[in-house]
Amino acid sequence: xxxxxxxxxxxxxxxxxxxxxxxxxxxxxxxxxxxxxxxxxxxxxxxxxxxxxxxxxxxxxxxxxxxxxxxxxxxxxxxxxxxxxxxxxxxxxxxxxxxxxxxxxxxxxxxxxxxxxxxxxxxxxxxxxxxxxxxxxxxxxxxxxxxxxxxxxxxxxxxxxxxxxxxxxxxxxxxxxxxxxxxxxxxxxxxxxxxxxxxxxxxxxxxxxxxxxxxxxxxxxxxxxxxxxxxxxxxxxxxxxxxxxxxxxxxxxxxxxxxxxxxxxxxxxxxxxxxxxxxxxxxxxxxxxxxxxxxxxxxxxxxxxxxxxxxxxxxxxxxxxxxxxxxxxxxxxxxxxxxxxxxxxxxxxxxxxxxxxxxxxxxxxxxxxxxxxxxxxxxxxxxxxxxxxxxxxxxxxxxxxxxxxxxxxxxxxxxxxxxxxxxxxxxxxxxxx
Amino acid sequence: xxxxxxxxxxxxxxxxxxxxxxxxxxxxxxxxxxxxxxxxxxxxxxxxxxxxxxxxxxxxxxxxxxxxxxxxxxxxxxxxxxxxxxxxxxxxxxxxxxxxxxxxxxxxxxxxxxxxxxxxxxxxxxxxxxxxxxxxxxxxxxxxxxxxxxxxxxxxxxxxxxxxxxxxxxxxxxxxxxxxxxxxxxxxxxxxxxxxxxxxxxxxxxxxxxxxxxxxxxxxxxxxxxxxxxxxxxxxxxxxxxxxxxxxxxxxxxxxxxxxxxxxxxxxxxxxxxxxxxxxxxxxxxxx
Numbered sequence: 001x002x003x004x005x006x007x008x009x010x011x012x013x014x015x016x017x018x019x020x021x022x023x024x025x026x027x028x029x030x031x032x033x034x035x036x037x038x039x040x041x042x043x044x045x046x047x048x049x050x051x052x053x054x055x056x057x058x059x060x061x062x063x064x065x066x067x068x069x070x071x072x073x074x075x076x077x078x079x080x081x082x083x084x085x086x087x088x089x090x091x092x093x094x095x096x097x098x099x100x101x102x103x104x105x106x107x108x109x110x111x112x113x114x115x116x117x118x119x120x121x122x123x124x125x126x127x128x129x130x131x132x133x134x135x136x137x138x139x140x141x142x143x144x145x146x147x148x149x150x151x152x153x154x155x156x157x158x159x160x161x162x163x164x165x166x167x168x169x170x171x172x173x174x175x176x177x178x179x180x181x182x183x184x185x186x187x188x189x190x191x192x193x194x195x196x197x198x199x200x201x202x203x204x205x206x207x208x209x210x211x212x213x214x215x216x217x218x219x220x221x222x223x224x225x226x227x228x229x230x231x232x233x234x235x236x237x238x239x240x241x242x243x244x245x246x247x248x249x250x251x252x253x254x255x256x257x258x259x260x261x262x263x264x265x266x267x268x269x270x271x272x273x274x275x276x277x278x279x280x281x282x283x284x285x286x287x288x289x290x291x292x293x294x295x296x297x298x299x300x301x302x303x304x305x306x307x308x309x310x311x312x313x314x315x316x317x318x319x320x321x322x323x324x325x326x327x328x329x330x331x332x333x334x335x336x337x338x339x340x341x342x343x344x345x346x347x348x349x350x351x352x353x354x355x356x357x358x359x360x361x362x363x364x365x366x367x368x369x370x371x372x373x374x375x376x377x378x379x380x381x382x383x384x385x386x387x388x389x390x391x392x393x394x395x396x397x398x399x400x401x402x403x404x405x406x407x408x409x410x411x412x413x414x415x416x417x418x419x420x421x422x423x424x425x426x427x428x429x430x431x432x433x
Numbered sequence: 434x435x436x437x438x439x440x441x442x443x444x445x446x447x448x449x450x451x452x453x454x455x456x457x458x459x460x461x462x463x464x465x466x467x468x469x470x471x472x473x474x475x476x477x478x479x480x481x482x483x484x485x486x487x488x489x490x491x492x493x494x495x496x497x498x499x500x501x502x503x504x505x506x507x508x509x510x511x512x513x514x515x516x517x518x519x520x521x522x523x524x525x526x527x528x529x530x531x532x533x534x535x536x537x538x539x540x541x542x543x544x545x546x547x548x549x550x551x552x553x554x555x556x557x558x559x560x561x562x563x564x565x566x567x568x569x570x571x572x573x574x575x576x577x578x579x580x581x582x583x584x585x586x587x588x589x590x591x592x593x594x595x596x597x598x599x600x601x602x603x604x605x606x607x608x609x610x611x612x613x614x615x616x617x618x619x620x621x622x623x624x625x626x627x628x629x630x631x632x633x634x635x636x637x638x639x640x641x642x643x644x645x646x647x648x649x650x651x652x653x654x655x656x657x658x659x660x661x662x663x664x665x666x667x668x669x670x671x672x673x674x675x676x677x678x679x680x681x682x683x684x685x686x687x688x689x690x691x692x693x694x695x696x697x698x699x700x701x702x703x704x705x706x707x708x709x710x711x712x713x714x715x716x717x718x719x720x721x
Contacts, residue, residue, distance in 0.1 A: 246527070316564040320627065322525060324577040324634055325554035334576075335566060 055405030061194040062154045063146045068098040072140045081136040091125040120148040120207045151206040151399035201374050206399035211407050213374045217382030224291020225355050230348050233302030241310045242332045261300035268297040269364025284366035285381035293361045298351035305347020309340035342429035349422035359386040385411050473498035473668045479533035481514050488514045492694045501669045503683035510689040512672045516640050520556040521549040557631030561643040563623030565615030573615040577634035601629035602659050621652025641671040688712045
């Protein structure tokens with residue numbers, strides 16, 4: 001062998017140089033990828049930290065234990081224990097007197113008013129009213145109850161109000177701080193889990209507001225959307241993919257479905273306003289209408305996901321069925337649709353998750369209303385979780401910000417759960433064989 | 434030679450138990466070979482177009498109703514296209530068009546009063562890649578009888594499934610795990626499963642499109658044995674890339690080249706004494 005044969009062109013210095021260059025290029029690409037992932041994770045982490053940081057305190061609430069005297073002369077002067085009388089009696093006075101007797105040295109008018117402001121005015125009075133209304137025997141007795149503090153005191157105790165700030169810049173006066181410190185020292189002030197946040201509907205008072213009304217409204221709207229868009233969407237997709245003739249009309253429909261998927265969601269809200277409310281006269285703010293609008297909005301997503309799931313089914317399975325004498329319809333419904341089921345389901349759940357987080361179309365059909373009751377049917381006015389967040393984030397008090405963050409945490413948890421269910425179902429259905 | 438139709442009808446009527454079946458098979462087995470057979474398919478000027486492009490040109494050919502007929506030729510010669518003419522699987526391809534006449538037992542299978550769904554029950558097919566349904570072994574075999582309503586009772590269905598699996602030589606391997614997915618079987622077993630699936634609807638003809646091309650040599654040998662057994666009962670058309678396989682399993686061979694049927698004769702004649710130069714070149718390995 002000659003010397004030339006031993007030095008292949010792949011072993012020269014130039015070749016090694018080219019190799020090093022190629023490797024450097026590949027490494028640069030890899031580092032760029034890693035950097036992108038790190039930046040994305042950092043941003044995501046930032047979001048979560050800031051949300052949880054401001055929101056977690058909303059899951060706790062401060063309560064004041066007071067002893068109230070339910071004197072007969074105040075509540076039921078006639079002694080008839082009449083339900084109407086008991087309901088309309090002056091419970092505000094009951095709470096006020098309980099506070100005045102706790103702090104006997106407060107005698108001036110302004111001081112008394114400020115003292116009453118440390119508890120939740122409507123929260124405490126309604127609580128006592130409910131108790132008496134349900135058990136009229138309480139009248140004439142002295143009971144010890146735990147009532148929510150006002151949002152300002154709650155914020156003070158959570159550390160969001162700076163005690164050292166000048167008094168005129170604070171929502172809590174020096175005297176109020178002093179009283180709060182006294183009850184804290186006396187062990188009358190407790191910090192408890194904020195169940196009300198999960199069981200109550202919206203309220204004018206942050207300490208009484210909860211997400212239950214919005215969650216129920218969202219669930220109702222979502223059920224309506226699911227029942228509308230999944231059967232219609234899957235049916236339309238199966239028909240278009242398997243049975244429709246290929247002509248200009250179906251091409252046109254196809255293009256439009258794809259375009260609809262990219263239409264801003266507020267446009268669907270306008271459609272709902274024009275068609276469902278103005279033309280059909282359906283009630284404003286109702287989850288039924290919200291659900292129909294969200295359903296229309298999800299329809300293209302579901303159609304597109306279903307069609308791609310159907311297309312992904314191996315044609316050899318269909319050939320097998322056809323070769324046995326199955327009709328085209330049988331081949332589609334016995335084999336193609338069941339095999340596409342996991343993809344269809346994933347698409348539907350992702351579409352639903354999208355609908356759950358949607359605010360804009362609901363604003364147009366009036367689901368942005370202030371609703372203080374948990375809706376009992378899909379025809380009653382309701383709010384939705386993202387709309388509730390939007391409403392709260394618009395309010396000025398510090399306590400609303402905390403609650404808006406907490407509601408966002410709940411919304412994100414629901415979305416993560418939905419996506420996890422989608423992933424679980426997909427892997428489950430795919431693993432079946 | 435016993436008419437295949439008669440045997441078929443007999444099989445259908447005796448689905449429960451066929452004491453005569455053994456005799457029937459024996460008679461067929463002992464019947465003298467090819468010469469006395471009848472014609473199953475008569476093809477007259479068959480042409481196939483894909484989007485207007487001609488894939489098969491004026492094929493005239495008679496397929497005997499017993500034994501194995503092999504279709505050979507280089508890739509793209511139209512042999513698979515031709516095979517799919519017999520069960521009208523080309524109908525499922527958009528823009529595919531078939532002209533000419535294919536008579537099955539004297540009846541034009543492309544006439545308006547023939548429903549491709551029933552035709553495919555009479556003409557089964559096995560594909561290149563084993564394609565069991567993602568269902569249990571039992572359900573794979575039971576699918577055809579179910580959609581055609583061949584088994585009014587569960588017992589009948591069990592019977593058909595067992596009989597078909599026995600006939601496909603798979604019963605002993607799967608009888609204890611009929612509930613397991615068909616896709617859990619090995620490639621060779623899967624191919625026998627789809628053969629069992631095809632014969633469960635009692636076809637008269639089985640089309641095989643390169644059935645062994647995805648199998649290893651041992652599974653291929655097993656499959657060829659099975660084809661040898663099945664040819665006693667079914668008219669078989671097989672497309673194959675392997676000339677050795679064609680020589681081993683078939684009695685008749687058709688050689689296709691560039692969409693033309695070049696030569697069609699007894700297998701022995703084709704491989705020992707081809708008349709056309711192109712056939713000669715192909716079987717000796719000079720082309721293809």
